[in-house]
Amino acid sequence: EAGVTQSPTHLIKTRGQQATLRCSPISGHTSVYWYQQALGLGLQFLLWYDEGEERNRGNFPPRFSGRQFPNYSSELNVNALELEDSALYLCASTPTGTGYHEQYFGPGTRLTVT
Amino acid sequence: GDSVTQMEGPVTLSEEAFLTINCTYTATGYPSLFWYVQYPGEGLQLLLKATKADDKGSNKGFEATYRKETTSFHLEKGSVQVSDSAVYFCALSGLGGSQGNLIFGKGTKLSVKP
Numbered sequence: 001e002a003g004v005t006q007s008p009t010h011l012i013k014t015r016g017q018q019a020t021l022r023c024s025p026i027s028g029h030t031s032v033y034w035y036q037q038a039l040g041l042g043l044q045f046l047l048w049y050d051e052g053e054e055r056n057r058g059n060f061p062p063r064f065s066g067r068q069f070p071n072y073s074s075e076l077n078v079n080a081l082e083l084e085d086s087a088l089y090l091c092a093s094t095p096t097g098t099g100y101h102e103q104y105f106g107p108g109t110r111l112t113v114t
Numbered sequence: 115g116d117s118v119t120q121m122e123g124p125v126t127l128s129e130e131a132f133l134t135i136n137c138t139y140t141a142t143g144y145p146s147l148f149w150y151v152q153y154p155g156e157g158l159q160l161l162l163k164a165t166k167a168d169d170k171g172s173n174k175g176f177e178a179t180y181r182k183e184t185t186s187f188h189l190e191k192g193s194v195q196v197s198d199s200a201v202y203f204c205a206l207s208g209l210g211g212s213q214g215n216l217i218f219g220k221g222t223k224l225s226v227k228p
Contacts, residue, residue, distance in 0.1 A: 004157075033214060042221065043158075043203065048214035056214045090157055092216075102148070103216055105158040 004106035012112045021076040021109045025093030032074040038087035081113045116141040120204045120219035135189040135222045137204035145206040147187040152201045194226045
C-alpha cells in the first residue's frame with residue numbers, strides 16, 4: 001500500500017513569492033493534515049481538511065491557506081513568502097476525521113525562502 | 115492549553131545500552147498518546163501509541179505506558195542499536211478546539227555509537 005506522498009521534495013522561492021505544496025493521502029483516507037517543522041520551533045499544526053472542508057486551523061496568518069480536492073488530495077499555498085517560512089512542511093492523513101487520532105506522515109517538502 | 119514536554123537532547127548511548135526518554139503532558143480530558151520517530155532526511159513514522167490510561171504501546175523493542183496519575187508516557191528500550199539513531203517525538207491528540215491537531219514535544223535526538 002502506498003503511503004502519503006508529497007511534492008515537490010524541495011522548493012526554493014524568493015521572499016514575496018507564492019509557494020504551492022501538494023499532498024496525496026493514503027488510499028481510503030479522507031482527512032489530510034498539514035504541519036510546519038521549522039528549525040528551533042518544533043512541529044506546529046497548520047491545517048486539517050476532511051471531506052473537502054477545512055475543519056481546524058493552527059495559529060498561522062491567513063497567507064497560509066489550502067484546499068482539499070474531491071480525490072482527497074490537498075494543496076497548501078503560502079502567499080507573500082517570508083524568510084521565516086523556510087521549513088519542512090509535513091502532510092499526514094487518517095481514514096476519517098473524527099475519533100481517529102493516529103496520523104500517517106509523508107516525507108515532507110523542504111521550502112527554502114531566500 | 116494542551117502541551118507536551120520531553121527531555122532535552124541530544125542523548126548519546128553506546129550500542130546495547132538501556133534507553134529512557136521522558137515525556138510528560140498537560141491536557142484537559144483523556145487524549146491518545148504517541149511516540150513518533152524521524153530518521154535523518156525523512157518524515158515522521160509512528161512508533162507506538164496508547165489510547166487510554168495504563169495502556170502499554172510497544173513496537174520494535176520500544177515500549178511506553180500511559181500513566182494518568184503522573185501524566186507521563188516515557189519511552190524505553192532495553193538494548194539500543196546504531197540503527198535507532200533518530201529524533202523521537204512524543205505527541206498527544208488534541209481535543210475540543212484542538213481536535214485534529216497532534217501536539218508535539220520538541221523532540222529528542224538520539225545517537226547510538228557502536
